[in-house]
Amino acid sequence: MTAAKLGSKLTFENVAKRYGAFTALEPVNLVIEAGEFFALLGPSGSGKSTLLGMAAGFVPPSQGRILVEGKDISRVPPERRNIGMVFQNYSLFPFLNVFRNVAFPLEMRRVPKNEIAERVNRMLSMVRLSHLADRLPSQLSGGQQQRVALARAAVYDPSVLLMDEPLGALDKNLREEMQDEIKQFHAKIGATIIYVTHDQHEAAAMADRTAVLNQGMVMQCGPQSQLYEAPANAFVAGFLGEANILRVAEVATEGYAARVKSVEGIELTAARRTANGASLVACIRPENVVVSKTPLQNANLFEGTVVNVVHAGGNIRYRVQVNGSCCFIARTPTRREHEKHQQGERVFVGFDPEDTLLIPE
Amino acid sequence: MRPDTHPGSLMARIGNSALLVYAVLVLAFLMLPLAIIVPMSFSDQPYLTFPPSGWTWHWYEEVRNQPRWLTAAWNSVRIGVPVALLSVVFGTLAALAVTRSGSGWSKPFSLLVLAPMMLPHVIIAIGLYPTIVSLGLAGSYLAIVIGHTVVGIPFVFVTVSAALKNYPPTLDMAARTLGANGWKTFLRVTLPMTWPGIASGGLLAFATSFDELMLALFLTGIRTETLPRIIWDQLSFALTPTIAAAATLILLLTTLLLGIASLLGARRSRKGE
Numbered sequence: 074m075t076a077a078k079l080g081s082k083l084t085f086e087n088v089a090k091r092y093g094a095f096t097a098l099e100p101v102n103l104v105i106e107a108g109e110f111f112a113l114l115g116p117s118g119s120g121k122s123t124l125l126g127m128a129a130g131f132v133p134p135s136q137g138r139i140l141v142e143g144k145d146i147s148r149v150p151p152e153r154r155n156i157g158m159v160f161q162n163y164s165l166f167p168f169l170n171v172f173r174n175v176a177f178p179l180e181m182r183r184v185p186k187n188e189i190a191e192r193v194n195r196m197l198s199m200v201r202l203s204h205l206a207d208r209l210p211s212q213l214s215g216g217q218q219q220r221v222a223l224a225r226a227a228v229y230d231p232s233v234l235l236m237d238e239p240l241g242a243l244d245k246n247l248r249e250e251m252q253d254e255i256k257q258f259h260a261k262i263g264a265t266i267i268y269v270t271h272d273q274h275e276a277a278a279m280a281d282r283t284a285v286l287n288q289g290m291v292m293q294c295g296p297q298s299q300l301y302e303a304p305a306n307a308f309v310a311g312f313l314g315e316a317n318i319l320r321v322a323e324v325a326t327e328g329y330a331a332r333v334k335s336v337e338g339i340e341l342t343a344a345r346r347t348a349n350g351a352s353l354v355a356c357i358r359p360e361n362v363v364v365s366k367t368p369l370q371n372a373n374l375f376e377g378t379v380v381n382v383v384h385a386g387g388n389i390r391y392r393v394q395v396n397g398s399c400c401f402i403a404r405t406p407t408r409r410e411h412e413k414h415q416q417g418e419r420v421f422v423g424f425d426p427e428d429t430l431l432i433p434e
Numbered sequence: 435m436r437p438d439t440h441p442g443s444l445m446a447r448i449g450n451s452a453l454l455v456y457a458v459l460v461l462a463f464l465m466l467p468l469a470i471i472v473p474m475s476f477s478d479q480p481y482l483t484f485p486p487s488g489w490t491w492h493w494y495e496e497v498r499n500q501p502r503w504l505t506a507a508w509n510s511v512r513i514g515v516p517v518a519l520l521s522v523v524f525g526t527l528a529a530l531a532v533t534r535s536g537s538g539w540s541k542p543f544s545l546l547v548l549a550p551m552m553l554p555h556v557i558i559a560i561g562l563y564p565t566i567v568s569l570g571l572a573g574s575y576l577a578i579v580i581g582h583t584v585v586g587i588p589f590v591f592v593t594v595s596a597a598l599k600n601y602p603p604t605l606d607m608a609a610r611t612l613g614a615n616g617w618k619t620f621l622r623v624t625l626p627m628t629w630p631g632i633a634s635g636g637l638l639a640f641a642t643s644f645d646e647l648m649l650a651l652f653l654t655g656i657r658t659e660t661l662p663r664i665i666w667d668q669l670s671f672a673l674t675p676t677i678a679a680a681a682t683l684i685l686l687l688t689t690l691l692l693g694i695a696s697l698l699g700a701r702r703s704r705k706g707e
Binding site: 129130131150151152153154155156157158160162164165166167168177178181182225226229235 | 602604605607608609610611612613614615618622623626627
């Protein structure tokens with residue numbers, strides 16, 4: 074591969090994984106475009122690692138096909154897939170120095186010695202580790218080891234680069250630094266990257282598109298803004314950021330709006346939504362909820378008591394109890410001239426129908 | 435690790451001293467036979483005496499000059515080396531299978547592989563002997579190699595399993611995605627990571643074969659008799675210090691091998707960090 078080092082398109086076509094009676098992954102259809110940075114986001118046990126293992130060739134699918142540029146690779150063993158993988162524990166070979174680690178995949182491909190040296194050196198300078206080529210992995214920091222792993226997984230121009238929680242073992246500051254590093258790396262080599270994480274912020278910071286998984290199913294797939302603003306269901310709404318979620322007992326359509334009564338007896342007006350069948354929830358993002366001492370103009374307005382106030386970052390987060398069993402969470406940016414509320418204070422909380430989404434549970 | 439009492443307290447000091455005395459006594463008990471057999475081999479009397487009244491190298495020359503001892507020594511090596519190699523192959527394969535399978539059968543399987551280590555050799559011998567006879571192998575070189583491999587495999591199994599315990603499975607996965615097939619992954623990654631465990635297991639298997647008497651009594655013939663077997667035979671009619679000299683030589687070799695094995699073990703645990 075000498076021309077443009079663009080990655081390949083990867084397609085999961087109706088793939089599923091069952092272990093006896095247990096279903097690890099329900100049938101999945103996903104198309105990851107060439108050069109795309111794609112995140113698989115979900116809690117542990119959601120099936121995201123199973124999906125990654127299928128792409129790598131370690132988990133044979135129970136059904137369906139995996140295609141690279143339209144070619145079926147479902148039956149190809151891992152070593153002949155030309156797919157790169159970066160692991161959470163780096164998985165560098167401890168007895169080989171940095172240079173030999175990065176050279177390993179090229180040696181396996183019987184690349185001539187002088188070309189190996191050239192390509193390894195180019196890759197090491199790309200991750201700014203040329204000066205540490207003679208070190209053993211144990212003599213490097215976690216971040217440096219992960220950069221070596223990155224170089225090793227990319228030096229042979231794999232068609233797809235898989236990353237399995239690569240920053241999970243790093244502390245928070247280093248993690249953010251490495252996010253930038255990986256983004257820049259992606260821009261430089263133009264590979265297709267599939268990035269597994271349980272951290273929504275990581276997915277948001279890096280991915281072009283994200284697929285949210287839960288209990289072996291793809292809940293929703295799309296750019297981060299879409300997942301946040303139009304979550305497909307209560308799980309996605311709750312997993313990405315915070316959400317006030319009320320289970321709906323009754324719905325009545327009124328023109329462009331819907332009158333909703335929650336199981337707690339809260340009545341509100343929502344944007345109309347014809348979700349048929351499944352039981353519904355009303356979802357309101359905390360930043361769309363306003364707290365005030367005086368009554369507001371919002372169509373959905375409740376009176377309640379502040380039970381909790383948290384100052385975090387640039388935000389104030391209020392928890393307001395409106396009746397025996399229902400709390401609303403509101404988040405407002407801190408501004409000095411804004412009125413502040415104390416715990417125990419009687420307040421009004423309000424939000425608009427267009428910020429009140431009716432989505433399946 | 436020290437007991438978690440206050441270091442300066444009287445109780446702690448008494449406890450530590452008691453522990454030291456205990457350790458010295460156990461060591462003394464273990465070393466006592468050696469402290470007797472070695473001086474006996476230099477005795478100037480023509481029978482086994484302790485303490486010796488004078489010193490001589492005579493019995494070592496006796497060992498060197500008697501073709502029966504030399505043949506037996508050569509037999510021990512000729513048996514021990516293939517036993518070590520076979521044990522390494524089967525023991526390593528068994529350890530890999532048990533570590534990687536994750537099947538419910540791996541526990542009972544490990545016990546089965548380890549059983550020859552727990553069972554009295556006489557029981558293994560009684561079981562093996564009729565089998566060997568019915569195969570027409572009685573007294574043959576192959577018979578004793580098979581017998582000793584049975585007791586050698588558990589040693590390799592134990593050391594290699596320990597080495598694999600610290601071996602992250604993602605290392606193999608990494609090698610596979612990087613383009614190494616299963617065999618190359620083993621040669622280029624697994625083997626460099628686990629060879630100290632494999633080698634120390636092999637040395638232990640060799641040492642076991644070299645020292646083993648019970649199976650040798652049942653399975654060796656006149657042409658395959660080993661050093662321990664000769665010592666045993668000699669004990670029953672000629673109690674000369676030649677036996678002590680031969681025993682001392684075996685002791686030296688075994689100690690050397692165990693020393694190497696434990697050095698390899700230390701290397702392994704350092705690497706495992």
